[in-house]
Amino acid sequence: ILNVEQSPQSLHVQEGDSTNFTCSFPSSNFYALHWYRWETAKSPEALFVMTLNGDEKKKGRISATLNTKEGYSYLYIKGSQPEDSATYLCAFMGGGSEKLVFGKGTKLTVNP
Amino acid sequence: EPEVTQTPSHQVTQMGQEVILRCVPISNHLYFYWYRQILGQKVEFLVSFYNNEISEKSEIFDDQFSVERPDGSNFTLKIRSTKLEDSAMYFCASRVVKETQYFGPGTRLLVL
Numbered sequence: 001i002l003n004v005e006q007s008p009q010s011l012h013v014q015e016g017d018s019t020n021f022t023c024s025f026p027s028s029n030f031y032a033l034h035w036y037r038w039e040t041a042k043s044p045e046a047l048f049v050m051t052l053n054g055d056e057k058k059k060g061r062i063s064a065t066l067n068t069k070e071g072y073s074y075l076y077i078k079g080s081q082p083e084d085s086a087t088y089l090c091a092f093m094g095g096g097s098e099k100l101v102f103g104k105g106t107k108l109t110v111n112p
Numbered sequence: 113e114p115e116v117t118q119t120p121s122h123q124v125t126q127m128g129q130e131v132i133l134r135c136v137p138i139s140n141h142l143y144f145y146w147y148r149q150i151l152g153q154k155v156e157f158l159v160s161f162y163n164n165e166i167s168e169k170s171e172i173f174d175d176q177f178s179v180e181r182p183d184g185s186n187f188t189l190k191i192r193s194t195k196l197e198d199s200a201m202y203f204c205a206s207r208v209v210k211e212t213q214y215f216g217p218g219t220r221l222l223v224l
Contacts, residue, residue: 004154032211043116044203044215051211089155093211098143098168099157100213 002026004092006103013080014111020076021106023090027071034091034100035064035075044089047075080110114138116216118204124222125194133189133219135204144187145205145213146179148172155203161187194223 004025013019025033032051038044048057053068061078077084087107091100117136125131137144146158159169161179178190187206191198201220205213 034211034213036215041217043217046212046214049211091155098145098160099170100147100155101157102147102155104154 002092002094002101004090004101004103006088006090006106008106009104010107010109012109012111015080015082017080017110018076018078019080019108020074021088021108023073023075023103025071025073025090025092025101025103026094027069029094029096030068030071030092031095031097032093033066033068033073034093035073036089036091037086038089038105039086047088075106077108080108082110082112084108085110116204116206116214118202118216118219120219121217122220122222124224127196127223128193131191131194131221133191133202133204133221135187135189135206135216136185137187137204137206138208138214139185141206141208141214143167143207143213144179144181145207146189147203147205147215148200149203149218150197150200158189194221196223199223 007022035047036044048064050066055066063076066073087105089105091102119134144161149155159173160167176192180188201218203218204216207213
């Protein structure tokens, strides 16, 4: 059974703080690792798709790194803003499969 | 920006009734998916659909479930005889290029 774990489960930070959270996934049969940002009552928004070991991607104040050999990815948010408040989901895709295997998410709350 | 839409946003039904959840994927997308999230649990894959047939399905997707693309725009999930444990948020997703799956906002199904 494929297992994807995210930590922490929830996080409260002050506006302006930088923060990061972790996604761990199986290191075998890796194809891609996805990050999504999900606000309540909205569609999960695709942030990054990462495929290469050592990959680092950036979108504004959000960046992500990937280590496929040890099976983890970090998501960083620099200078958090209240609008960054959301649940951040990671999802593993293995070779030869269409499905995304999700972690439980990290719920981020940024206090003004 | 094109987006995946889903109707209805909420549905309440009695146990044993049939429900049909509807999705309109992004227009040039070719691959379609259903996922669900039972409250407090991870988002889990149900089925993928390509070229008018199921390409992959999970153990959850038993004979009570079916999918259809009845015309050029809609993609539906039917649950023939709902059970209490089918209560969940159901997400549709679609993609055109490799990897990135775009999600709709979900239908919250409550089975009483």
